Amino acid sequence: MxxxxxxxxxxxxxxxxxxxxxxxxxxxxxxxxxxxxxxxxxxxxxxxxxxxxxxxxxxxxxxxxxxxxxxxxxxxGLVDPHTHLVHGGSRENELAMKLNGMKYLDILKAGGGILSTVKATQNASFEELYKKAEKSLNTMLEFGITTVEAKSGYGLNTETELKQLRVAKELNEKHPVDIVSTFMGAHAVPKEYKDNPEKFVEIIINDMIPKVAEERLAEFCDVFCEEGVFTVDQTRRILNAAREHGMLPKVHADEIEPLGGAELAAEVEAVSADHLVAASEAGMKMMAEKGVIADLLPATSFNLASGKFADARKMIELGVPVALSTDYNPGSSPTENLQLAMYFASLILRMTPEEVFTAVTINSACSLRKEKAIGxxxxxxxxxxxxxxxxxxxxxxxxxxxxxxxxxxxxxxxxxxxxxxxxxx
Missing domain, CATH: 2.30.40.10 (Urease, subunit C, domain 1)
Structure with a gap:
């Protein structure tokens, strides 16, 4: 040969x-x-x-x-299994708010945060979203990322969610970096459904999920299970509906408050539970029993400046497989640099260099179900x-x-x- x-x-x-x-x-x-x-x-x-x-x-x-x-x-090749690659706009204006003491959920309640990016993404054309995401992919590639996950979730209506996923699909076909897509219509509750979030949950289940599945635009479904966003019960229903349409579950779990997201991830046998800053030890043990991967995002915790980070050492001790991601997004983690997240994982989460490289290669590949080919x-x-x-x-x-x-x-x-x-x- x-x-x-x-x-x-x-x-x-x-x-x-x-x-x-x-x-x-x-x-x-x-x-x-x-x-x-x-x-x-x-x-x-x-x-x-x-x-x-x-x-x-x-x-x-x-x-x-x-x-x-x-x-x-x-x-x-490094694998980044949690990003919000395709989005419009930027949120550098929120820096001053953070410096003045506003918390993440407070910015969201004031119409900023995710909802600000939603407006920009809804107004952006396919070509504008494509060029912006392509630029980030080029940066990621130079930092050693060869496979990346890309979530939707900045549409919050069917048309824009599909637009985001179609951009990711075309980039996957044309760019060297492999893109694995995740549907995340349940990223926030739109302002028009603030007083009736159940109506929006019904739209996700009955309209968005079937259309995403019909075009085969996503391999996974993710939900932001957090106080003031989606409840444990709503998350469960959305993920179960997505599974019926062939999408495997992931959970934005216990990022800010201990809502029981880790426990739910184990219950629905999610491929991964992500963030986990406020996860309970009981939830970690349940994840270990079910083999749910903990995808930790230390750059996000660093940038939120809350002083709170996921307990990686406890998770590893309990037998939870740990992966690492940038969480690249325009708000809480505006960086494509996975090497920086690796540094935070070592210095702040106390992971050894060997554990860090395991987390960004084979374990991250497993969190995207690509371990047979890469990692x-x-x-x-x-x-x-x-x-x-x-x-x-x-x-x-x-x-x-x-x-x-x-x-x-x-x-x-x-x-x-x-x-x-x-x-x-």
Whole structure:
């Protein structure tokens, strides 16, 4: 077999060797590390992973690209399983409100927050949403993200929710980054239904979900289960309706108040429960029993400046598989930099570098149900590979605030070189 790309002399090769399932407890520290590693790629697949020299049965031709990995760290492509990629407008005007002491839910009640972005998204054209999201995708790719989840939820009417999901679908077809879509019409209650939220729940169940399913626009359904947004009962009904239409459940759970979102996520056997800043220990234990992935978003907690963060150490101790995301959105986490979220996870959530890399590779892949294809460097898997200009994983976490990516190989093609994307896509 002839290799198209060979990465050799790798100082630290992080393979995430092991079963294609979420890693828990001590498993999160086993990253399958190989020193003096080597990876060979043919087409869009990995054909060899090991140490030392390339085996003789793999042909090296004149056109084979040889990359020297000396002094570099090589990992699977990073997976960001919680973003609000497609949206209109921006909310930098809320910075002054935050500095003056307004809380997230207070800004929302005043017509800001999500509702502000909803108005901008409703008014934006398909092309405007596409260009804005494409720019963010390019940034994400340069930071090493090769697969990303994209939620709707800034439409809050059927027409705009479908528009958001159609933008994500077209981007998935045209951009190197793989996009996994989530329907999140239950992101907030529109102003016109403020006094009758049940009516809006009925619209989500009876109109939005069937139309999203008819066009096959989303693999998952998510609900913001939070005080002043959607109750546990409303969340349950929406997720059950979505499951009947083929969408798997996720939950924005216990982000601000301990409403019982973690317990509900376990009850409905959600693929993931996200945020979990205020989750109860009982809810964490239930999640561990049901294998619900905890998708933590430390950049959001940092930016909200509440001083409250998810208890990652308790979750890992209890056997909850942990993933990490940017939560990229225009309000509470306006950053595409997953490496920054990784730093927060280590410094503030007290996760080791090994646990952090497990969280942004195989565990995040599992939270999108893509673990058979991505999330580890193994023969037969998709050739989504990051080359960091760093001698080891510790340095990537330790030296924060910069982009350590040197090169990105996506689907077997070099799409980022010297930290910058190659040409137009």
């Amino acid at each position: 002839k290799a198209d790309i060979v990465i050799e002399n790798i100082s630290q090769l992080v393979t995430m060797e092991g079963p294609d399932r979420p890693r828990i407890k001590e498993e999160m520290k086993n990253i399958g590390l190989i020193e003096n590693g080597i990876v060979a790629i043919a087409g869009d697949k990995i054909i060899f992973v090991g140490e030392g020299k390339i085996p003789s049965y793999i042909e090296i031709g004149k056109e084979t690209i040889i990359i020297d990995g000396a002094g570099k760290t090589v990992t699977p 580890s460097i193994r023969k037969g898997k998709k050739a989504d590979i990051i080359i960091f200009d760093s001698p080891n994983i510790n340095y990537i976490i330790y030296h924060f605030g910069i982009n350590h990516v040197d090169m990105v190989v996506k689907n077997g093609k070099i799409v980022v070189e010297k930290g910058r994307k190659k040409g137009a896509f």
